[in-house]
Amino acid sequence: MAFLARDGKSVYYEHHRGPNRPVVLVHGWGATSECWDTTLTALLTAGHEVVLIDHRACGRSDRDFDDVSVAAIASDVVALVRELGLDRPVLDGWSFGGAVVVAAAAELGDAVSGVVLTGGATPRYSATDDWPHGGRPEDTEAVIAGLAADRAATFRAITAAVAAKPLSDDLNEAIWLQFMQTGAKAAFGLRDLVDVEQRELLASLAVPILSLHGTDDAFVPISGARAGIELARDGRLVEFPGCGHAPFLEDPATYQTELLRFLDQA
Incomplete structure (x- = not known):
């Protein structure tokens, strides 16, 4: 097991070496790097170098970090890319991880070759007067309150909302078990x-951006993905009809095809 030292604590990561374009996979809020298992297999089969990371307070990373913000986790991704000496990797972030990789890519500049947003919670997760595509802050607070009152049941409900297409009972259980590894501070x-605002940041990225987004996403509406990709200098949106928040689990064959095509071109 490999760990990155950060703020006196440890962030778990895996580094799978390969001859082709490096890819850094950044999971969604409350999950773990295990969510990428089928994606990882496809990337390794295609010869890619792959790095996975568990967010602060998630999975096998320490749970007692004081700072678990998007910016802090993005700084971990930046540090990991530099420590491993990755050669212009592509950063792929799911959900919360989408905001993380946008922030990390902005910091790394031309040291990355592309960004993939998988149901990415960027450039905003919550709605404002000039961004009507997100949820309400009080909805997020209700989730946090639910976790404090009945963590297991709240994560069951979140698991049930991840996919619009049916997943197997085993896969749903695996997702729930990942959520249950999350430490209490992840709620912060x-x-x-x-309150994360990335419209200017997203527009500033000079690398290609691929957005892979389900049309029936219950967490990050497809309208936000459509509006967000319009901000990118070099962006392309692939919509997954009938899929929810996890197209890489709901339609893995199409997801892997689109991801590998993007990697070949990056």
């Missing part, structure tokens, strides 16, 4: 996401 990261 979700609260931080409510």
Whole structure:
């Protein structure tokens, strides 16, 4: 097991070496790097170098970090890319991880070759007067309150909302078990996401951006993905009809095809 030292604590990561374009996979809020298992297999089969990371307070990373914000987790991704000496990797972030990789890519500049947003919670997660595509802060607070009152049941409800297409009972259980590994402080990261504003940051990225987004996403509406990709200098949106928040689990064959095509071109 490999760990990155950060703020006197440890962030778990995996580094799978390969001859082709490096990819850094950044999971969504409350999940773990295990969510990428089928994506990882496809990337390794295609010869890619792959790095996975568990967010602060998630999975096998320490749970007692004081700072679990998008910016802090993005700084971990930046540090990991530099420590491993990755050669212009592509950063792929799911949900909350989408905001993380946008922030990390802005910091790394031309040291990355592309960004993939998988149901990415960017450029905003919550709605404002001039961004009507997100949820309400009070909805996020209700989730946080639910976690404090009945963590297991709240994560069951979140698991049930992840996909619009049916997933197997085993896969749903695996997702729930990942959520149940999350430390209590991860809730502060979700609260931080409510106020994250990345419209200017997203527009500033000079690398290609691929957005892979389900049309029936219950967490990040497709309208936000459509509006967000319009801000990118070099962006392309692939919509997954009938899929929810996890197209890589709901339609893995199409997801992997689109991801590998993007990697070949990056």
